[in-house]
Amino acid sequence: MNDQPAASGTPASGGVRIAVDAMGGDHGPAEIVPGALDHAGAHPEDQVLLIGLEAAIRAAAGTLPPNATIVPASQVIEMHEHPALALREKRDASILVASDLVRRGEADALITAGHTGAAMAAAILRIGRLPGVDRPALAVQMIRTGAPFVLLDIGANPDSTAENLAQYARMGAIFAERVLGIPEPRVALLSIGEEKGKGDLRIQRATELLDASGLRFVGNVEGKDVTGDLADVVVTDAVTGNVVLKFFEGLSTFIFDLFRDEFRRSLRGRLAYLLLRPGIARIRDVFDYEKAGGSPLLGVRGAVIITHGRAKRRMIAFGLGVAAETARTGVPALIEEALREDAARLDAAGAGAEGRAEETTLDPEDTP
Amino acid sequence: MNDQPAASGTPASGGVRIAVDAMGGDHGPAEIVPGALDHAGAHPEDQVLLIGLEAAIRAAAGTLPPNATIVPASQVIEMHEHPALALREKRDASILVASDLVRRGEADALITAGHTGAAMAAAILRIGRLPGVDRPALAVQMIRTGAPFVLLDIGANPDSTAENLAQYARMGAIFAERVLGIPEPRVALLSIGEEKGKGDLRIQRATELLDASGLRFVGNVEGKDVTGDLADVVVTDAVTGNVVLKFFEGLSTFIFDLFRDEFRRSLRGRLAYLLLRPGIARIRDVFDYEKAGGSPLLGVRGAVIITHGRAKRRMIAFGLGVAAETARTGVPALIEEALREDAARLDAAGAGAEGRAEETTLDPEDTP
Structure with missing residues (x-):
């Protein structure tokens, strides 16, 4: 190969x-x-x-x-x-x-x-x-007010490990820095709860890897913060990433259709549309996903x-x-170089550092 | 216990x-x-x-x-x-x-x-x-035009197995039927791609279990179809479910805020708001999540x-x-009864039916 x-x-x-x-x-x-x-x-x-x-x-x-x-x-x-x-x-x-x-x-x-x-x-x-x-990842620029952020993986690799997620973070950060021009991009894991380490076992293990990565890792972001300005690179697995990306499409269309129906429903609506036209153009501009051009396979x-x-x-x-x-x-060469450095650092740190991920699931035996 | x-x-x-x-x-x-x-x-x-x-x-x-x-x-x-x-x-x-x-x-x-x-x-x-x-699941009624649908798990159990997902489907269907009054609710897995079996290994295995469940299982729904009318019960794991639920909150707030800013920006906007007020009330009514009351822990x-x-x-x-x-x-009693029947059916079918989940991940050796 x-x-x-x-x-x-x-x-x-x-x-x-x-x-x-x-x-x-x-x-x-x-x-x-x-x-x-x-x-x-x-x-x-x-x-x-x-x-x-x-x-x-x-x-x-x-x-x-x-x-x-x-x-x-x-x-x-x-x-x-x-x-x-x-x-x-x-x-x-x-x-x-x-x-x-x-x-x-x-x-x-x-x-x-x-x-x-x-x-x-x-x-x-x-x-x-x-x-x-180990696994390439499909990344996407997601819309929010101001600069977009990078979400990955959105569908290249259905069964990601924590190690894969850590690599996605590295690759996404290089893309964000070099192509989107975001210096020292903030990296986050998409999860339940903002506290570092919340989420499933994979996320907890990925948190440990990212804490040691030298990346500007800011912990978890929740679904409600995706459109906020908390991270420049949001890392997740293919299923969640793909669902979020397509849900973005589905939900925004759903909401815009509700407004469109109201603009068309009556004379009042049509008049409101005419008055609001410049504003609608500004909103349309925020949601102009065509500008992202496409998804890089990193x-x-x-x-x-x-x-x-x-x-x-x-x-x-x-x-x-x-x-x-x-x-x-030179994004591909930079990724190659960064992964070589990561591997060297891991070797130096001793490959045996297994990382104990704590189970956050409720244990019925843990009776209060 | x-x-x-x-x-x-x-x-x-x-x-x-x-x-x-x-x-x-x-x-x-x-x-x-x-x-x-x-x-x-x-x-x-x-x-x-x-x-x-x-x-x-x-x-x-x-x-x-x-x-x-x-x-x-x-x-x-x-x-x-x-x-x-x-x-x-x-x-x-x-x-x-x-x-x-x-x-x-x-x-x-x-x-x-x-x-x-x-x-x-x-x-x-x-x-x-x-x-x-095995694991209780937290369900939620999600908003769409017309009747709401049930999404679960949204956060009770961070590391679900395929068997858990199949149980969630059963429990969610009983809730949808009894509490929301949806006869024979359509059940779907939230995944990448509409085709049955697309997604990660867990989803593929859950697909087999649901195919054999006797539930009205319609396969996968994608993120873009969540607000559509394809399923009454959408099953997923806690991380994806929680992210979707909170992303719903975040993205809809984001879009409504963009409109609010435009309504407030100028005299034209304020006039448009006045004209559109009945329409905005109707949209607000669609997004009235208070009516759902809360999340049942099933x-x-x-x-x-x-x-x-x-x-x-x-x-x-x-x-x-x-x-x-x-x-x-009597939702709890119905769940108990349904799970007893499921267990009996599985016993009858022979507990050895392991179910071969096919790997959809790309295999680099699979050279064209």
């Missing part, structure tokens, strides 16, 4: 080469290609590689700018396919061709709006994990961004920006 | 006796007592037992109606105390005296707004678990409701209603 060149993980000076999976997602080349070319136009120092069915890309592109090229791939993995199976059967799938460009050091970053499971599998299997990474040998299947031109362009910044600032 | 009378678990004909922990919470007797007496006034068939410092209760109560009595308790567990320690040191704490009334069959239901950890501990240790219940030998520390008179009255209905419809 260690035969991949490290080229894609090292910081690039100036421009970077971005492999764009032009296929897949809800809109395919029609939105992905214009979005990618928007980035190419705004960043002439970057190279944009458009991967997929040549005719479809050419139709969506029109005349290509000098810093964009087409890399043909004859197959596409559809949303309903089983990831492992599809990757095995479709050897010329756009996501595999794109991953191989990164693997061979011919691209520094990758972005796809296609099948999330297939994209994670392709990146992990073809590009490979960084040395020391822990692989390259800057990999998996964007929303529903992403359109504007979000794709932001996604290329995040991909380029992740590669330009 | 089996020396408790089952009296409190059996359905009562007509009125029930509700033990009200009059102390604790943010407001103490000043809100709890009037709320309890509101219930007593509206339900002359019920008996309300007000437990706590007699002088404080009497001051808040004024003249007591014939169906309300004071049961003195000289101590109160404060919010910051360590539950197990406090229960051990304060033998005459109101929550312990209230629990003992249920234990001795002198009350059918219990409600408290005090220290949640101490309340759970008191109920589990003093009232005791129902036979066959799996103990009595109807135990733990309500919000911030609960005021109105929510307390609703809480007594939920407590009374839980006792009146």
